[in-house]
Amino acid sequence: MATLTIPTEAAPAVSRSTAVLTSGVDGYAAGTHGRVAGTRQGCLVFIPERPERVARWARPRTALLVPPALVVALH
Numbered sequence: 001m002a003t004l005t006i007p008t009e010a011a012p013a014v015s016r017s018t019a020v021l022t023s024g025v026d027g028y029a030a031g032t033h034g035r036v037a038g039t040r041q042g043c044l045v046f047i048p049e050r051p052e053r054v055a056r057w058a059r060p061r062t063a064l065l066v067p068p069a070l071v072v073a074l075h
Helices: none
Strands: 017-021 033-040 043-048 064-066 071-073
Touching: 017 043
Parallel strands: none
Antiparallel strands: 017 033, 017 071, 033 043, 043 064
């Protein structure tokens, strides 16, 4: 019997560049500041500066997968 091996993705690079959401994502409003900690599954890993500032209906998160079009990097 053959064994299926699923490759694991490498850990995202920890560039930690400052960024802002341009649209609401998973309960976080547009304009939320945070950091980009790399990429995963074609999205950016966004770490909100204040995870507790989320809509009442959403759970606070330590990291979000966000499509690149919804994030603006600040230099």
